[in-house]
Amino acid sequence: MARPSSRSTLYRLIEAGQLAHKALLLPLVERGLEPGDDAILFELGRSGTTELELAAALGMTEASLDARLVRLIGRELVTRQAVGPELAPGVALTERGVRIRNGLADHWTQLEEALMGELKPKHRRKLSESLKRFVALLRL
Secondary structure, eight states: OOOOOTTSHHHHHHHHHHHHHHHHHHHHHHTTOOTTHHHHHHHHHHOOBOHHHHHHHHTOOHHHHHHHHHHHHHTTSEEEEEETTTTEEEEEEOHHHHHHHHHHHHHHHHHHHHHHTTSOHHHHHHHHHHHHHHHHHHHO
């Protein structure tokens, strides 16, 4: 069996994925956050929610989410407050949390533009669809 070539598309895709992952982690580490904290900030950026709904949206247990929330509350990024028209107990971003979430989103957008910026809209869609199909094949 031939050895995989560093010129193959799959090799380049893996390399790009690893480097993109590192680049996305950098602003988290700079802010003293942990991998996965960004998912919480992005989900809460849509609107406040109950902890149960947040755990379900993120695919986390309530216990593991609670540990993260305690840390994020201590860092003044998240606050416990009533949410929704029923004023159910929940969590939402603080002003500081919104600023950090927006900074992380801007960083994400810059990386996305670096990847897709040279492509025309039609080619962007085709690449996105191809990657989606590839991920689905690998999940089987």
